[in-house]
Amino acid sequence: MKAYPTNQIRNLACIGHGHAGKTQLVSSLLHLAGATPRWGKVDEGTTVTDHDEDAIARKITLNNQLAHCEWREHKVNLIDTPGFSAFVPHARPALRVADCALVVVDAVSGVEVGTEKTWGYANEFITPRMMVITKLDKERADFGHALDTARQTFSRAIVPFTLPIGQEANFRGVVDVVHMKAYEFDASGKAKEVPIPETGRDVYERERERLVEVIAESDDSLMEKWMETGTLEEADIIPNISKAIAGSRLCPVFAVSSLTLVGLQPLLDGVLDYAPAPDTHENERGKASLDEGAAEVTRGYHPEEPFSAYVFRTIADPFAGRINVMKIISGRVKSDATAQNTTRGASERLGALHSMQGKQLDKVDEASAGDIIACVKLKETQTGDTLADKGDPVVYDPIEYPEAAISFAIEPKSRQDEEKISVALHKILEEDPSLHFTRDAQTKEFILSGSGQLHIETVVEKLRNRYHVEVALHPPKVPYKETITARAEVQGRHKKQTGGRGQFGDCKVVFEPLPRGGGFVFEDKIFGGSVPQQFRPAIEKGIVEAASSGALAGYPLVDFKVTLIDGSYHTVDSDEHSFRAAGRKAFRNAVEKVKPTILEPIMHVEVVAPAECSGDIMGDLNSRRGRVQGMEMRGKNQVVKAQAPMSEMLDYQSKLNSITAARGSFHMEFSHYDPVPNQIAHKIVEQARAEGRIRAEEEE
Ligand SMILES: Nc1nc2c(ncn2[C@@H]2O[C@H](COP(=O)(O)OP(=O)(O)OP(=O)(O)O)[C@@H](O)[C@H]2O)c(=O)[nH]1
Ligand SMILES: [Mg+2]
Incomplete structure (x- = not known):
């Protein structure tokens, strides 16, 4: 393959709600551009980007996949991203590197939760956007409605560049309102110019006016011209479209069907003509280097x-x-x-x-x-x-992934499986930074955490199919944490004399609560040499070790600060080990005084369902300790936004199905940690005791 110069490359990430039609769109664009020997179909399991067996079996995209085609001597790189809620966080790294997003919207449903979600990701990376309204060949497809939902939801000029000719099965062409030309398409997707239909002319002209207005607003001299003459010429408009897209002022919309190939050629042309090239990107x-205080490059x-x-x-x-x-x-x-x-x-x-x-x-x-x-x-x-370049180094910030929303215990089915599991999981984790794998120190269980149940299930399948490891999945565990609510000054003293050389370590530390998300901070405020410098990190280590198995129910203790203020040592008996033990002891002594509590993950929940179900949905959420935060209409559906503790939401899907007769859907993601009410904390401690999570006090 040849190398392409920077300005002849376009990098696009297809983003949107699950099932919106992203993978089929990519596949059909590749076909139109002649990049693939045959036209891949999602429903036949033959697309380029849903190629692995899990994706084919489920007909959903599980992680970012790459494809490319050549169009008018440009290389178009296409990143197909997942839209299904458990996998949608993968769209973020794709948007980090794409120079433009193709926001794919299903013409039957309009904007959905996943569209908003991924639009939000694109905001995070300031990725410019173009929109594709697809599936226009389908029954009940409605371009106008889908466009309205986008205009209601997103605050940016959303302007159709192509408008559909014909509806549903009769969707056969598009009007390009930038050039004021109309096209119909043959079976291979090739465009043929046709006269602009008279019936829709007022709509085409109104949308073109909108475009002219957006372009005029982007430049003072164009504004003047527009005010004077009431319009702008094509020569004023076209070169400024790309700038307006890059500046996040304009999001053009293209009308297509990926299964009849109608409208795809103007879309590909639009990508070349208007999507920002990589070299228009800010530096x-x-x-x-990674050193603290390293210069910005x-x-x-x-x-x-x-x-x-x-x-x-x-x-x-x-x-x-x-x-x-x-x-x-x-x-x-x-x-x-x-x-x-x-x-x-x-x-x-x-x-x-x-x-x-x-x-x-x-x-x-x-x-x-x-x-x-x-x-x-x-x-x-x-x-x-x-x-x-080694001689000219630079390090870019990596992308942070959200905290895992759900954890399962996985149990290898045989001794052999147990041996293979770590290696296999290590490989799976490399591919997927949103997945976490730990071994519970108390229960010795393997804990797999991810963004949703389906996420974890696909890992189990991958373990079986790809690595031949069989595991059983146990009910989700809520990743509780613990924290402290009071300040305390404590001593930790470790002394052992068993003939020969003894052990001695002694520290005085202050425990203080930190705000939520504060993590752990250790400050060394010893003046003078009451504890030699080389032993101080050992005190910190001891405290961190002890804190990892909590103070109440064996969950990691977070959001606290420890200040080392004093201590003492022995010239012969003191060593690192002794000070580590002193740190652990200081932690245990603190437990009684710092008023520990349990924190639980609170989820942000969005439920979409027919409006008549809203009453029942809210009632049910209340009974789950949920707090409804807002409601809005989206098309014929009502969206209920709420926050609810994760522990109450584990069986939500089946309840929602029964309330809405399976017409509702929901999306849930981690929001923050909050202290649990006393009564419930009590139960969690009981449960932990029953599970053997709480270790008996060890003697040192
Ligand atoms: N009629 C019609 N069906 C389409 C069109 N595009 C996609 N579909 C169908 O819609 C379904 C979902 O398409 P995908 O391309 O897999 O959707 P996706 O957005 O990639 O879904 P995720 O990967 O789960 O996010 C499949 O059954 C497709 O055949 C279209 O233009 N017209
Ligand atoms: Mg897909």
Whole structure:
């Protein structure tokens, strides 16, 4: 494959609600551009981007997948992202590297929870947006309604660039309101110009006026011209569209059907003409190194700058091994080059460079700023890392993932499975930074945490199908935490004399609560040498160790500060081990005085259901200790937004199905931690005792 110059590349992330039609859109665009030997269909399990067996079996996209095509001598990189709620957080890294998002909206349903969610992600990375209203061939498809839902929901000029000709099965063409031309399409998706239908002319003209207005507003001299003449010429409009999109003032909308290929050619042309090219992106900011106080470094999207790239996806491929997918931010790179992984301080031989077409890797000799490439078998590199020129280093911030929303205990079914599980899970975790795996110190259980039940179930399937590890899944565990609510000054003294050399460590520390999310802070305020410098970290370690199994029910204790103020030592008997024990003892002595409490995860819940069910939905949420925070209409449905403790929501799906006769859906994600009411704390402690989570006081 040839290398493309920066301004002949477009990087698009397809985002939106689950089932909206993103994967089919990507597949049909590839087909139209002649990038694939045959036209892949989601329903037949033959698309390029839903290629792994789990995605095919479930007909949903589980993680970001790459594809590309050539159109009018440009390379269009397409990132297909998941829309299903348990997997939708993966859209974030895609939006971090895309220069434009294609927001895919189903013409039957209009804007949905997942559309809003991913739109919010795009706000986070200031990714410019274009919108695609798809499935216009379907029964009950309604372009006007879908457009209205978008206009009601998003505060930005949302202007159709193409409007549909014909409805549902008769949807056969589009009017391009930028150029005021109309097209119909043959079976291969090729456009043929036709006269503009007279019936809709007023609508086409009104939408064009809107566009003219948005463009006029973006520039003073254009504004003047518009005020004087009441319009703008094409030569004024077209060059400014891309700027308005890049500046997040305008979101154009394209009317398409991915199954009849109607409207796709104007969409691809629109991508080339209007979607911002990588080199229009603001300079990227990074740091010269990970050292504290390291200088800020900026890099422009230009091939002449020093090389740097950001890895946004790692794939554990059963055949190729570990594949790292990265966007080249600056400079250019050739195959077999050496680069520095500035995040991990390791040198990497890049080996062959590839462009990805789903699971297929196509070799490229060279690539420039703005392009997306994949390298196979880098030694240390993973998602979130920066690769850069060793002589001109830069490190970009990795993307933070939200806290896991749900945890399950997984139990290997046999001894053999137990041996294999860690290696297999390690590979799965590499691919998916939103997944967490720990081993509970008390119960020795393997705990797998993720963003939803389905998320965890797909991991179990992957373990079985790909790694031949069988596990049983046990009911979700609520990831409670503990914290303290009072200040206390305590001593921790560890002394042991058993003949020969003894053990001695002694510290005086102050425990104080920190605000929610404050984590753990350790401050050393010892003046003089009552505890020698080299033993102080051991005190901190001892406290951290003890805090990890909590003060009440065995859950990790968080949001507190410890200040080391004094202590004493013995020249012969003191060592690191003794001070660690002193730290643990200080923690245990503090437990009685700092008034510990249990914190529970509170979820943000959005329920979408027919309006007549709202009363029952709210009643039920109240009985789950939920707090309704707002309601709004979305089309014919009512959206109820609420916050509720996770522990009360574990069986919500089945209840919602029974309240709404399966017409409702909901989306839930972690919001924050709150203290649990006393009564419930009591039960949690009882339960922990029954499960053996609370360790008997160890003697040292
Ligand atoms: N009639 C019609 N059906 C479509 C069209 N586009 C997609 N579909 C169907 O809609 C369903 C979902 O399509 P996908 O492309 O898998 O949706 P998605 O947005 O990728 O879904 P997730 O990966 O779960 O987020 C499939 O059954 C498709 O065949 C279209 O233009 N017309
Ligand atoms: Mg998909």
